[in-house]
Amino acid sequence: MWKPMLPTLVDQPPDQSNWVYEVKYDGFRCGIEWTEKNIKLISRNQKDLTNNFPEIIEWCRKQQSTISELLPIFLDGEIAILRTEYQAHFGLLQQRGRLKTKERIEIASQQRPATFMAFDVLKYKNESISTQPLGKRREHLEQICQTLNAYLFQMGRPFNLVKQFNSYEDIEPLVFLHQGEGIVAKKQDSTYMTGKRTEEWLKIKNYRYIQGILTGWDSNNDYFDLVYVKGKDFIPLGKVKNGFQDQDQNTLKTFIQEHGKRKNPSEWQVPASVCLGLKCLDAKDQELREPFFHQFRFDLEPEEVTEERIKEGLAQLPKEVEISKPDKHLFPKVTKRDYVFYLRDVAPILLSRIHNKRLTMIRYPDGIHEHSFYQKHLPDYAPDFIQTVPGDDEDEDILCQDLRSLLWFGNHAALEFHIPFHTIHSEFPDEMVFDLDPPSRKEFSLAVLAAQLIKEMCEHKGFVPFVKTSGKTGLQVHIPLEPKSMTFEKTREFMEAVAKVLVEKYPSEFTIERLKKNRGNRLYVDYIQHAPGKTIVAPYSTRATEEATVATPLYWHEVNEQLDPDMYTIKTVPKRLIELGCPFLQMPNYHA
Incomplete structure (x- = not known):
C-alpha cells in the first residue's frame, strides 16, 4: 500500500x-x-x-x-x-x-x-x-x-x-x-x-505578507479573530492560531482579558486596536489559507489596515516598485492601483510574450482623457534594472524582461504595450499576425467571419492559428512560426495571398485598401503591418478605452456571432484566466 x-x-x-x-x-x-x-x-x-x-x-x-x-x-x-x-x-x-x-x-x-x-x-x-x-x-x-x-x-x-x-x-x-x-x-x-x-x-512556502486587526479570541481552540477596514466598516479577514511564540500568545490573551469582554464562556471580543502582521497563502471569502502570525505591527493604526493594503500584500509586488498616487484614475473606473494589480496578475503570461522584444509603450500620465505619448527609448530617470538594447539612433530601446520592469512601467502609466514580430536575437519573424479591422464596432461580425476563414486557410497549410481581440473593434489572428522557418519576405507573400483570397471571395465584406476613406463599410485585412520595425499590441495589454478593455486571447469556439469584445476588461480578464486558462499558453513556442 x-x-x-x-x-x-x-x-x-x-x-x-x-x-x-x-x-x-x-x-x-x-x-x-x-x-x-x-x-x-x-x-x-x-x-x-x-x-x-x-x-x-x-x-x-x-x-x-x-x-x-x-x-x-x-x-x-x-x-x-x-x-x-x-x-x-x-x-x-x-x-x-x-x-x-x-x-x-x-x-x-x-x-x-x-x-x-x-x-x-x-x-x-x-x-x-x-x-x-x-x-x-x-x-x-x-x-x-x-x-x-x-x-x-x-x-x-x-x-x-x-x-x-x-x-x-x-x-x-x-x-x-x-x-x-x-x-x-x-x-x-x-x-x-x-x-x-x-x-x-x-x-x-511562497507566503504573502499581510496585516489584520485583532477583534476576538476563542479560548477553546486558541484562534484569534481578525478584521480589516473597508470604508467605515470592519470586515472579517479570518482567523489565525499558528506561528505565535508562547510569550506573544500569552501577551495577546492577557490583553484581551483585560480590555475585552466575553460573548460566551469561551469567546471574547476586544476593541479593534492591535494590528498583527501575518503570512498566508491567500485571503479570500473571510478565510485565511494557511495563516501564521508573523509579528506585531505597532507601527500601524487600525484605520491603516485597509482592503487596499490587504490586496497589495496578496499581490506580492517586488520591493523595487512602489505605487505612486495609487488613487489616481487612469481609466474612468480604474485607479493606478487597480492597473498595477492587474499587470501583476497577468505578468507571467504577458512577460512571456514581450520578453526579448523591443517595446513601444503608449503612456497616459494623467489618464486616458489627457495627454498621451509613445515611448520606445529609455528615459533618463529609469532605474538601473530596466534593460535596453541599442536603437537605430543614439538612444537605447527599451526591453521589459522581468516583473519589476513591467510594474515600473505600469506605475508610470504605460497603458498599451506594442511589440514587433521578432526578438532581438533574430531577424526572422516568430509569428505572423493578421490584423482584422472593421470600420466600427457595429461591423464586428465581419472580423469574426474573416478570422474563421483565415483559420481554415492556415490550417489547410499546416499552421496552427490562435486568435485574440485587439482590445478595440477588431480581432487579430496569430500564427506561430518555427525558428528561422520563414523570412519576413515569405510571410508577406503568404499573408498577401490569404488577404487577396478573402477579398476575391467576399468583395463586399473585405478590403486591402489602405486609405480609410476608400474602404466604405468593409473590413480592412491588414497584412502590410506585418513587417520589420512594425508592431502589434501585446496579448493582455490594456487599450486606452473607457471600459479599460484588454487585448484578450480567445478559444476558437468563442469566435462566433455572440462574441462581444467589450466584455474583456481589466475587471473580467483575471477571473477568466482562472476559470478558463489562456489559449496562448498552448502556442508551440511558448516558454514561461
Whole structure:
C-alpha cells in the first residue's frame, strides 16, 4: 500500500550543494499505478480517484502501447489545474473534487482539464526502486517521460514532468513571478521513505505578507479573530492560531482579558486596536489559507489596515516598485492601483510574450482623457534594472524582461504595450499576425467571419492559428512560426495571398485598401503591418478605452456571432484566466 513521503516545512532553503529543487504545485497528492491491464489514480489517503479525472486516465491509455516495455510502473506526483506552467489553482481543483456524477465530471474534464505533474517513480519495469537514490529514480522518471513524449512541458496536456532545478536562485524568481505555492528541496541521495515526513525533503512556502486587526479570541481552540477596514466598516479577514511564540500568545490573551469582554464562556471580543502582521497563502471569502502570525505591527493604526493594503500584500509586488498616487484614475473606473494589480496578475503570461522584444509603450500620465505619448527609448530617470538594447539612433530601446520592469512601467502609466514580430536575437519573424479591422464596432461580425476563414486557410497549410481581440473593434489572428522557418519576405507573400483570397471571395465584406476613406463599410485585412520595425499590441495589454478593455486571447469556439469584445476588461480578464486558462499558453513556442 502506497503512502507518500512528505517534506518538512522550513523557512529557508538548505545551504548544502547536494540538493535539487522543484515547484510545489497546489493540488492533490496522487500516485499512478500503471500496469499492462489497468491504470489507477490513488490519493495520499488511499482514495481511488480514477473516475474523478478521466482526462488523465484517457491520455495514459492512449500511450499504453508506447510505454508497454516499461510497465508496470508506479509514479508519484500532484494532480493540479494549472493557470500557468508554475502555478496551480487549488480552488478549482477542490470544486472538481466535489463533483459526483459522471456527466458533470466529463464536462469539467473538457472545459478545464487537470494535469498529473509527475515528480518521482517508485516502481519501474515491475521492480521496486524506492531504495535507489533520488538522482537514479529521476533518471528512470525522465526515461518514462521521454518514452511518452512528455519530457518537455506542454500546457493543456493531462500529463507533465515536474521540472527540476539545481539551484534555489534559479527557481525562486519563477515561483515568485507566477505566485506559485512554494518550492520543494530534495536531497539528491535521498531514498523514498514511504509514509514518513522527513528532512531529506523540505518545503519552502511562497507566503504573502499581510496585516489584520485583532477583534476576538476563542479560548477553546486558541484562534484569534481578525478584521480589516473597508470604508467605515470592519470586515472579517479570518482567523489565525499558528506561528505565535508562547510569550506573544500569552501577551495577546492577557490583553484581551483585560480590555475585552466575553460573548460566551469561551469567546471574547476586544476593541479593534492591535494590528498583527501575518503570512498566508491567500485571503479570500473571510478565510485565511494557511495563516501564521508573523509579528506585531505597532507601527500601524487600525484605520491603516485597509482592503487596499490587504490586496497589495496578496499581490506580492517586488520591493523595487512602489505605487505612486495609487488613487489616481487612469481609466474612468480604474485607479493606478487597480492597473498595477492587474499587470501583476497577468505578468507571467504577458512577460512571456514581450520578453526579448523591443517595446513601444503608449503612456497616459494623467489618464486616458489627457495627454498621451509613445515611448520606445529609455528615459533618463529609469532605474538601473530596466534593460535596453541599442536603437537605430543614439538612444537605447527599451526591453521589459522581468516583473519589476513591467510594474515600473505600469506605475508610470504605460497603458498599451506594442511589440514587433521578432526578438532581438533574430531577424526572422516568430509569428505572423493578421490584423482584422472593421470600420466600427457595429461591423464586428465581419472580423469574426474573416478570422474563421483565415483559420481554415492556415490550417489547410499546416499552421496552427490562435486568435485574440485587439482590445478595440477588431480581432487579430496569430500564427506561430518555427525558428528561422520563414523570412519576413515569405510571410508577406503568404499573408498577401490569404488577404487577396478573402477579398476575391467576399468583395463586399473585405478590403486591402489602405486609405480609410476608400474602404466604405468593409473590413480592412491588414497584412502590410506585418513587417520589420512594425508592431502589434501585446496579448493582455490594456487599450486606452473607457471600459479599460484588454487585448484578450480567445478559444476558437468563442469566435462566433455572440462574441462581444467589450466584455474583456481589466475587471473580467483575471477571473477568466482562472476559470478558463489562456489559449496562448498552448502556442508551440511558448516558454514561461
